[in-house]
Amino acid sequence: MTDDTLARYRESIDNIDAALVFMLAERFKITKAVGEHKAKTGLPPADPNRESIQIERLRSLAKSANLDPDFSEKFLRFIIDEVIHHHRKAGAGMTG
Ligand SMILES: C=C(O[C@@H]1C=C(C(=O)O)C=C[C@H]1O)C(=O)O
Numbered sequence: 001m002t003d004d005t006l007a008r009y010r011e012s013i014d015n016i017d018a019a020l021v022f023m024l025a026e027r028f029k030i031t032k033a034v035g036e037h038k039a040k041t042g043l044p045p046a047d048p049n050r051e052s053i054q055i056e057r058l059r060s061l062a063k064s065a066n067l068d069p070d071f072s073e074k075f076l077r078f079i080i081d082e083v084i085h086h087h088r089k090a091g092a093g094m095t096g
Pocket residue numbers: 031034045046047048050051054079080083084087
């Protein structure tokens with residue numbers, strides 16, 4: 001039996017997942033440029049002050065959007081850690 005309601009919900013979920021992938025791709029495109037700039041200019045891969053500001057901002061946005069701020073922080077932390085990993089590799093002259 002087909003469940004049209006569930007199928008409609010899932011269509012929307014699939015669209016949102018696709019948007020997330022495109023948004024992440026754009027974010028990693030720009031952070032790659034940041035990593036190359038840092039490697040060229042000798043800046044450190046990570047900037048904890050900047051990260052604190054971003055996390056506080058995102059937690060506040062999450063609250064106004066009725067999204068769990070702890071989840072939002074974990075999500076951003078996960079992405080930033082991956083970016084820093086890429087920056088370390090760029091700084092060591094490794095691509096990727
Ligand atoms: C992108 C940067 O490099 C790192 C990655 C960040 C990010 O993914 O948002 C933020 C701060 C840095 O630890 C940056 O310094 O702006």
